[in-house]
Every structure is written in structure tokens, then in C-alpha cells.
Amino acid sequence: MGEVNMEELLNCALCPNICRCECPVLQVSGREAVAPSGKARLAAMLQQNQLNWDEQVLEAVSNCLGCRGCTIYCPFAELSLCDELLNTRLTARASGVKLAVTDPYISNLRSYGSPYGQKNWSSAAGEKGAEVLYFAGCTSQANHPSAVESARNLLDKAGLSFQMIEEDCCGYPAEVWGDQELARQLAAENRRKIIESGASTLVTNCPECWLTFTNRYPLWGEELPLEVIDGPTYFLKLMKNGYLKPGKSKFKKVSYHDPCIWARAAKKVDQPREILSLIPGLSVEEPLSYGECTRCCGGGSMFQLSFPEKAAAVAKRRLGEFPDQATILTACPFCREGLLQEGRQVFELIELLDSVCE
Amino acid sequence: MAEPIRTTLQEGSVKQAVIDQYADDVSPIIGVDNVSSNHIDLLSTCRDYWPVNSIWMLEGAVPALPQLVIWPQTTEEVSRVLALAHERRIPVVPYGEGSGALGGVVPLRGGIMVDLKRMNRIRNLDQENLLVTVECGLNGAIYEEQLNRSGYTGGHFPQSLRCSTVGGWLACRAAGQFSTRYGKIEDMAVSTEAVLADGTIFRGRSVPRTSTGPRVDQFFIGSEGTLGIITAATLRIWPLPEKRHLASYTFDQLADGLEAIRLFMRAGARPAVVRLYDGQETGNHFPELGDQRSVLILLIEGAAKIVHAEAEVIEQYVLDHGAVDTGPEHVEHWLETRFNISAASRLLQKGAVLDTIEVTTNWHNAHSTYLAMQEALNGVEGTMLASGHWSHVYPEGAALYITVVGFPGDDKITYYKKFWQAAMAACLAEGAAISHHHGIGLHRGQWMGAEHGQGLEVLRRIKNALDPQGIMNPGKLGLREVSKWEK
Ligand SMILES: Cc1cc2nc3c(=O)[nH]c(=O)nc-3n(C[C@H](O)[C@H](O)[C@H](O)COP(=O)(O)OP(=O)(O)OC[C@H]3O[C@@H](n4cnc5c(N)ncnc54)[C@H](O)[C@@H]3O)c2cc1C
Ligand code: SF4
Ligand code: SF4
Numbered sequence: 001m002g003e004v005n006m007e008e009l010l011n012c013a014l015c016p017n018i019c020r021c022e023c024p025v026l027q028v029s030g031r032e033a034v035a036p037s038g039k040a041r042l043a044a045m046l047q048q049n050q051l052n053w054d055e056q057v058l059e060a061v062s063n064c065l066g067c068r069g070c071t072i073y074c075p076f077a078e079l080s081l082c083d084e085l086l087n088t089r090l091t092a093r094a095s096g097v098k099l100a101v102t103d104p105y106i107s108n109l110r111s112y113g114s115p116y117g118q119k120n121w122s123s124a125a126g127e128k129g130a131e132v133l134y135f136a137g138c139t140s141q142a143n144h145p146s147a148v149e150s151a152r153n154l155l156d157k158a159g160l161s162f163q164m165i166e167e168d169c170c171g172y173p174a175e176v177w178g179d180q181e182l183a184r185q186l187a188a189e190n191r192r193k194i195i196e197s198g199a200s201t202l203v204t205n206c207p208e209c210w211l212t213f214t215n216r217y218p219l220w221g222e223e224l225p226l227e228v229i230d231g232p233t234y235f236l237k238l239m240k241n242g243y244l245k246p247g248k249s250k251f252k253k254v255s256y257h258d259p260c261i262w263a264r265a266a267k268k269v270d271q272p273r274e275i276l277s278l279i280p281g282l283s284v285e286e287p288l289s290y291g292e293c294t295r296c297c298g299g300g301s302m303f304q305l306s307f308p309e310k311a312a313a314v315a316k317r318r319l320g321e322f323p324d325q326a327t328i329l330t331a332c333p334f335c336r337e338g339l340l341q342e343g344r345q346v347f348e349l350i351e352l353l354d355s356v357c358e
Numbered sequence: 359m360a361e362p363i364r365t366t367l368q369e370g371s372v373k374q375a376v377i378d379q380y381a382d383d384v385s386p387i388i389g390v391d392n393v394s395s396n397h398i399d400l401l402s403t404c405r406d407y408w409p410v411n412s413i414w415m416l417e418g419a420v421p422a423l424p425q426l427v428i429w430p431q432t433t434e435e436v437s438r439v440l441a442l443a444h445e446r447r448i449p450v451v452p453y454g455e456g457s458g459a460l461g462g463v464v465p466l467r468g469g470i471m472v473d474l475k476r477m478n479r480i481r482n483l484d485q486e487n488l489l490v491t492v493e494c495g496l497n498g499a500i501y502e503e504q505l506n507r508s509g510y511t512g513g514h515f516p517q518s519l520r521c522s523t524v525g526g527w528l529a530c531r532a533a534g535q536f537s538t539r540y541g542k543i544e545d546m547a548v549s550t551e552a553v554l555a556d557g558t559i560f561r562g563r564s565v566p567r568t569s570t571g572p573r574v575d576q577f578f579i580g581s582e583g584t585l586g587i588i589t590a591a592t593l594r595i596w597p598l599p600e601k602r603h604l605a606s607y608t609f610d611q612l613a614d615g616l617e618a619i620r621l622f623m624r625a626g627a628r629p630a631v632v633r634l635y636d637g638q639e640t641g642n643h644f645p646e647l648g649d650q651r652s653v654l655i656l657l658i659e660g661a662a663k664i665v666h667a668e669a670e671v672i673e674q675y676v677l678d679h680g681a682v683d684t685g686p687e688h689v690e691h692w693l694e695t696r697f698n699i700s701a702a703s704r705l706l707q708k709g710a711v712l713d714t715i716e717v718t719t720n721w722h723n724a725h726s727t728y729l730a731m732q733e734a735l736n737g738v739e740g741t742m743l744a745s746g747h748w749s750h751v752y753p754e755g756a757a758l759y760i761t762v763v764g765f766p767g768d769d770k771i772t773y774y775k776k777f778w779q780a781a782m783a784a785c786l787a788e789g790a791a792i793s794h795h796h797g798i799g800l801h802r803g804q805w806m807g808a809e810h811g812q813g814l815e816v817l818r819r820i821k822n823a824l825d826p827q828g829i830m831n832p833g834k835l836g837l838r839e840v841s842k843w844e845k
Contacts, residue, residue, distance in 0.1 A: 007707065010416075010703070010707055011700070011703040011704065011707070012703075013415065014412050014415065014416075014702065014703040014706050014707070015699075015700075015703055016407040016456075016457050016518065016521050016699070017455065017456070017457070017521045018520055018521050018697065018699065019520065019521075020455060020497065020520065020521050021497045021498075021499035021500055021520045021521070022520075027497070027500070030429055030473060030475030030476040030478070030495065031399065031402070031429075031473075031475075032399070032402035032403045032453070032456065032473065033396075033398045033399050033401075033402040035402070038402045041402070041415065042398065042401075042402075045360075045418070048418060049360050050360050050361075050363065050418040051360050051363075051401075052359060052360050056396050056397060056398045057398055059398075060398045060402075073520060073697065075698045075699065075700035076700055076703075288503070288507065
């Protein structure tokens with residue numbers, strides 16, 4: 001994404017790992033090498049030519065979910081460790097070092113524009129030229145098409161004209177895996193299609209896509225010339241403006257899992273709760289950690305593909321924080337996928353909304 | 359290409375073939391995923407938060423490297439891996455979360471790093487007897503969070519709460535910020551479970567007090583990995599407090615503040631937090647109060663009626679000693695910022711050398727020890743700041759915590775050694791104890807003889823009896839002759 005900020009990286013390398021209690025990868029692995037400051041030390045050594053790239057180093061500095069759990073207690077306001085690690089990883093390929101496990105996904109991205117090995121184009125839908133463009137993202141399209149269906153239903157129910165394009169991956173996975181060139185190619189392709197669509201507002205329910213469009217595209221020189229809105233804010237607005245009228249829910253007790261990016265990068269913690277408060281008959285109970293202090297589902301930074309066992313372990317740990325019997329709601333395709341374990345019921349907010357709105 | 363990593367204190371290592379054989383033999387016992395010779399794992403467990411390690415980090419060096427990292431998950435596994443190491447005379451260093459402040463985990467002779475973080479379960483919460491049995495590798499903040507979920511507190515809040523383990527606390531005789539009410543970790547530990555160098559498992563009994571000979575559990579508390587590995591402990595817990603009262607006062611004279619504390623402790627008040635800062639620290643931490651007066655921070659908690667009564671008793675003593683009531687907001691500020699330690703990283707990058715030196719004084723020498731240590735530190739060329747505060751107070755005395763920051767130019771290590779020599783000499787001359795809660799580790803071992811006299815010989819004999827091969831954390835706790843660091 002950008003240059004490594006050496007001063008901030010060293011602040012972290014010299015820190016006694018104050019945030020280690022909030023780093024999910026460390027907590028499930030117990031490995032110092034993947035502790036926040038541990039990774040910063042390795043990254044700093046790489047930067048200072050005290051360490052050479054090899055697969056073991058890359059594996060360690062790739063062990064970051066991008067969840068920003070470390071920022072909860074981090075005393076350095078300017079530091080974004082996950083971005084420093086990501087920037088560090090971008091130099092590995094030039095040294096001929098990559099993680100073998102990501103090879104097939106990278107090649108999928110090249111062939112299909114999606115890491116999942118299928119084109120996202122089946123969803124091109126709606127009304128060409130409509131003002132609102134709904135961007136589903138590869139993960140929803142591949143893993144959970146019914147959530148995409150729900151979003152479309154809701155837009156229909158609201159009586160709004162909208163469109164969907166033949167999406168390419170937003171490019172973030174390619175960057176996470178260190179292939180900046182590919183990331184930028186995908187971004188350029190998406191940008192071209194988005195501009196061609198003529199839409200003035202892009203709505204996405206995928207936090208990683210949202211963050212990439214709003215924060216990374218400008219850095220990559222691919223800024224989008226339209227408004228990008230996150231799903232929770234957009235659907236809340238439709239409810240408040242009377243476009244969507246929720247009826248009673250079939251669920252009694254629900255608990256909302258804040259996706260890390262919505263909560264900590266976008267600071268969208270009130271919107272989902274407001275949505276829930278507008279649905280009659282729901283009793284909402286918070287999990288142990290919530291809001292900006294939420295804990296990761298294990299799905300950040302494409303972990304479900306690159307480190308599936310670790311992703312599952314992080315999700316399992318997070319599941320232990322929810323009240324028994326509660327149906328878990330979330331607003332991210334990775335979170336839903338991760339938390340669907342141990343017989344828990346997990347839905348996306350838009351699915352719930354779809355089920356209660358006429 | 360990067361040069362091979364420079365080690366500064368490595369005193370030896372074990373033949374690689376012996377380590378390889380050991381790795382092969384322990385893998386079936388604890389699982390291959392719990393054994394690593396990955397150079398990244400070795401590099402990542404080779405140091406703790408001893409400031410000298412940070413200086414070396416900035417120079418691209420590490421103190422010493424282990425040869426293998428293992429993660430046992432049960433007490434039985436710890437027993438088996440230690441028995442094998444004992445048989446083959448391979449050095450073993452226990453590793454918690456590496457927040458130790460004195461080089462305690464530095465693997466001077468290479469060997470095996472036993473990372474204990476995969477032993478992190480709460481085994482039992484005994485609500486009737488107010489006890490919890492917890493494994494050594496559990497992170498402090500997670501331990502407290504788990505207790506809070508059930509309505510209890512562990513009462514232990516070191517500044518490193520979020521980056522240290524329960525086992526590390528026990529191994530170092532740690533103190534939390536709320537220690538005046540809840541005690542140090544040794545007061546909380548009703549029993550310990552430990553594995554000796556040869557694999558023998560000791561399990562203490564969680565009964566309140568006994569008259570059955572010396573309490574073996576206590577041998578391990580403070581042993582810093584030199585006598586064995588503490589695998590679990592049964593600790594006291596408390597119901598979450600009903601009421602919390604915050605108060606702060608300023609004094610014209612530091613000595614008046616100390617005297618007021620002595621008297622309210624004598625009267626039986628036990629606030630959880632008592633912190634008296636000198637003018638410099640008052641100015642640094644509470645700039646709105648200026649640096650001319652000393653601020654006293656108090657936090658009293660527990661049953662509402664008791665809290666109310668304690669607050670009244672305390673107020674009487676502090677006002678009698680000329681204090682000015684400065685309200686609860688400074689305590690709120692302290693509560694919000696108490697885990698923030700960003701200054702160290704920034705200063706280190708600017709070329710500073712810094713450390714904190716905590717010692718234990720009685721009341722009669724509390725003030726004079728502060729003055730003597732401050733004078734000694736300021737007398738070392740390069741020192742920019744030598745400030746102090748008291749916290750962790752007892753009826754018989756208190757811990758004095760000195761912060762030193764210097765800009766010595768290039769020869770940072772010489773400066774570091776000089777100011778420590780000066781500080782320890784002043785502390786010992788005043789009759790204070792050389793450490794209250796950070797422990798001895800590698801660095802402070804050189805003053806253990808002066809601290810203990812014949813007591814050190816007793817410790818050495820215990821060490822020789824329990825660890826005849828000397829495999830457990832060699833070179834620490836001042837248990838053997840000078841190390842490379844002291845030369
Ligand atoms: C920012 C900061 C603030 C701090 N504040 C405080 C404070 O307020 N109060 C306080 O008391 N300390 C404080 N410390 C010091 C440090 O956190 C404590 O010494 C802590 O107890 C060390 O725990 P750890 O798990 O990090 O141990 P480590 O650093 O991993 O190990 C410390 C020593 O104990 C040994 N050891 C670790 N686990 C075991 C075990 N299970 N069995 C046997 N030996 C073991 C190691 O071999 C080593 O010798 C602070 C440190 C930092 C960096
Ligand atoms: S992210 Fe912040 S709190 Fe965490 S280790 Fe780095 S500097 Fe410390
Ligand atoms: S972003 Fe998440 S996974 Fe990465 S270092 Fe921070 S807490 Fe750990």
C-alpha cells in the first residue's frame with residue numbers, strides 16, 4: 001500500500017507487546033514470533049537488512065489478521081501495525097519468496113478475478129445505469145450467495161432501482177499475499193467498470209471491499225469518483241427513511257458480532273445496533289467484547305484461505321464470548337463463514353432484514 | 359545479504375546433534391507442532407524487556423539464542439521434557455511473555471526455551487473458598503477478564519497486566535498496582551504446582567495456613583525458573599468490589615506525604631492503590647498540578663461501608679499533614695493512562711538509556727533512600743532524569759520506584775552499568791532491599807550477595823539439591839559466579 005514507516009515500526013518493535021492479549025493469532029498459537037511486537041521486530045530487522053527473506057520469515061509476518069485488535073491498547077496513535085506488516089510483505093516477492101499455500105488463490109485471481117476460482121459475473125443484475133451500485137464482493141458471491149440475494153431483495157423491497165456489475169476482486173487479497181501488481185490490475189479493472197456503470201453511489205456489505213475502495217484505491221491512484229457507503233449505514237438509512245418497514249422477527253435472542261473493519265476502521269458500531277433496535281420483538285444481548293473492542297472471527301486478511309486452521313481456532317475462541325442460545329448476527333461474509341461452527345446459528349444482518357421486511 | 363545475527367552474551371551452546379536428538383525424542387511426547395527449531399522462533403524468544411536488550415535490538419544484536427523452542431501443554435508433558443533435558447544436561451529456560459525487566463529469559467548457554475503459553479487454562483473456579491486454579495501460561499488480562507465474567511477479580515494489576523503471564527508473576531514475585539489491599543502475588547498464591555529439573559511433579563495443597571514445616575509451595579515463588587517450572591497455582595480471588603472511592607491530595611513536602619501514609623496504614627486502612635509521586639513525576643504525569651508539590655493518589659474499594667470508613671480515616675491523616683484535596687479526577691486520569699508506556703520506545707529511538715529501579719524501604723529509611731539514590735544517579739554523567747514515587751505500601755514500609763533516563767552518547771552500556779552500580783550502592787548503604795517486584799534476572803544477580811549475605815549460600819544449596827545438573831535457567835538469580843555481562 002505504501003512505504004514502511006520505520007519510526008512507527010521501531011516504536012512497536014521496542015514495545016513490550018502491550019496489546020498481546022488482544023492479538024488473536026498470538027492467543028491461539030502462543031508463538032512469540034507472531035506476537036504483535038514480535039512481528040514488528042522481524043519486519044524492522046528485514047528493513048534494516050539484519051534478516052533475509054525466507055518462507056519462515058514471511059510466514060511469521062503474514063500471521064496478521066488485519067483485525068486491528070492491537071490498536072485497542074496501543075499507545076501509538078499513528079501506528080497501524082497491520083499496514084506496516086502488509087507493506088513489509090510487499091518486498092518479499094522481489095526476493096523470490098512467497099507462501100506456497102497462496103499460489104492457487106493468486107492464480108485464481110488472475111484467471112477469474114476472484115480467489116475462489118469462479119467468476120463473479122453471474123451476479124451482474126439490476127437496472128443498467130441505476131444510481132445505486134451494489135457491490136457484493138467475491139466472498140459473499142462464492143460462499144454465501146443467499147446474502148447477496150437478500151441484499152437484492154431488500155433493494156427491490158425498498159422500491160429502489162439498483163445495478164450490479166460483473167465484479168472483479170477489489171484487489172485486497174492480492175495485496176495481502178504480496179502481489180501488489182496484481183492488486184493494482186484488479187483495482188484498475190474494477191474502477192473502469194464502476195465508472196462505466198454510471199452509478200453515483202456504491203454500496204458494499206463487505207468490509208474488506210469497503211476499506212479497499214475508500215482507503216487503498218486512492219493510495220493506488222485508483223480513487224473512485226463516486227460515494228462509497230457501507231451496508232449497515234445504507235440499510236439503516238433506508239429503514240429510517242421509511243423505505244424498509246420491518247415486521248416481527250422469528251428470532252428471539254440475538255447477539256451482534258462487530259466485524260473488525262466496520263468497528264475499528266470504519267467506526268460503524270451504532271448503525272447495526274440501531275437496525276436491530278428498529279426490528280420489533282428482538283432481544284439483543286452483547287457478547288463479551290463488542291463495539292470498537294470486538295474480537296476477530298479469524299477471517300481477516302484472507303486467513304480462511306491462507307491459514308484455515310488458525311482461522312478456525314480464532315473463530316472458536318470468539319464463539320465462546322457469545323451468550324448461549326443467542327442467534328449470532330453480523331455484517332461481513334468472512335465473519336459469518338468463520339463463526340458458522342459448533343452448531344451456532346449465524347446470519348448476516350441483511351438476511352435478517354430481508355426476512356422481516358415486507 | 360544480511361550478516362549472521364550478532365549475540366552479545368552467549369556463553370555457550372549445546373552440540374547441535376544433542377539438540378536434534380532431543381527434538382526427535384520430545385516430538386512424540388508433546389507433538390511435532392509443539393517443537394520448533396525454526397530460526398524465527400529462536401530469534402523471537404531470545405530476550406525480554408530488559409532495556410539493555412532494547413539497546414542491542416537497535417544495534418541489530420541479540421543477547422543469546424536458544425537452540426530449540428518447545429510448547430508443552432500439560433504438567434505431565436513438562437515433567438517428561440524436563441526429565442529428558444536433565445538426563446542429557448541440556449539448559450532449559452522457561453518463557454512466559456517476556457515482559458521481565460532484567461534479562462531473566464536470556465538463554466546464556468543456548469539449549470531449550472520452554473514457552474509456556476500453551477498451558478493457559480483455568481482449571482477450577484472455587485467460589486465457596488474464593489480460589490482459582492490457573493495454569494502458568496495464561497495472559498494476565500485474559501485471566502482477569504475470565505474472573506470478571508464470573509463476578510470476581512484476581513486483584514493483581516501489574517503495569518504489564520496485558521503482556522505477562524500468571525507463571526511469570528509467580529516466578530518473579532510480582533506486584534500489582536492494587537497490592538496494598540490485595541497483596542503481592544506471593545500473598546495471593548495459596549499453593550503452587552511445579553516441576554523440578556528431573557521431572558518430579560510437586561503439587562501443593564490449597565489449605566489456608568499450616569504448621570507442617572516450611573511451605574514448599576513458596577520455594578518456587580520468586581525462583582525465576584532456576585528451581586523448576588511453575589506449571590499452575592491456586593490463587594486467591596475476591597468478589598468484584600461493591601464500591602470504589604477515588605481521592606487525591608497534594609503535599610508541600612514529600613516527607614509529609616510519607617508520614618501520612620505510614621500513619622493511616624498503622625491505623626489499619628488498606629486502600630487498594632497508594633501512590634505518592636515526587637515533584638518531577640507529579641509534573642510529568644499530572645502537568646496540571648505543576649512540579650512543585652507531591653501528589654498522593656488513592657483508590658479504596660470493597661464493601662461500601664468499609665470503603666466509606668477507610669476514606670474517612672485516611673482523610674483525617676492526610677489533612678493533618680497539610681495536604682490539599684485535589685479531587686478524584688487525577689485518579690481517573692491515572693486509571694486511564696496507567697498501562698501506557700509509549701515514552702520508552704520514543705526515548706530509546708532518540709538515543710536515551712533508561713530503566714526503572716524498584717527497591718523496598720522501611721518507613722525509617724524511605725525518604726533517605728530516595729534522596730541517596732537520586733543523588734547517586736544524578737552524579738553519573740549523562741543522567742537527565744532520576745525521579746521517583748512510592749507505591750505498594752505496608753505497615754512496615756513501602757516500595758520506592760525510581761525512573762532513570764540518560765543520554766550518554768555512544769557508550770550506552772557503560773553508562774547503564776555505572777548508574778546501576780551507583781543506585782544499588784546507595785540503596786544497600788541505606789539498608790533497603792535491592793528489588794521489590796521486578797526480580798533479579800541476569801542483571802541484578804551481582805548484588806545478591808550484598809543483599810542476602812549467608813542467605814545466598816542457603817539459596818545456592820537449595821538450588822544444588824533441586825537442580826544438581828544446573829540445567830534450570832543457568833546464570834540467573836545470582837546463583838553462580840559472574841557471567842559475561844558482569845565482567
Ligand atoms: C511495561 C512493563 C511494566 C511492568 N510492570 C510491572 C509491575 O507493575 N509489577 C511487576 O511485578 N512487574 C512488572 N513488570 C515486570 C514483568 O512484567 C514481571 O516480572 C512479570 O511477572 C513477568 O512475567 P512474564 O510472563 O512476562 O515472564 P517472563 O519475562 O517470560 O519471565 C520472567 C522470568 O520468570 C521465569 N518464568 C516465567 N514463567 C515461569 C514459570 N511458569 N515457571 C518458572 N519460571 C518462569 C523466566 O524464566 C524468567 O526468568 C513490568 C514489565 C513491563 C515490560
Ligand atoms: S501494536 Fe502498539 S501496543 Fe501492540 S506491540 Fe505494537 S506498539 Fe505495542
Ligand atoms: S491486526 Fe490483529 S492479528 Fe494483526 S497484529 Fe494486530 S491484533 Fe494481531
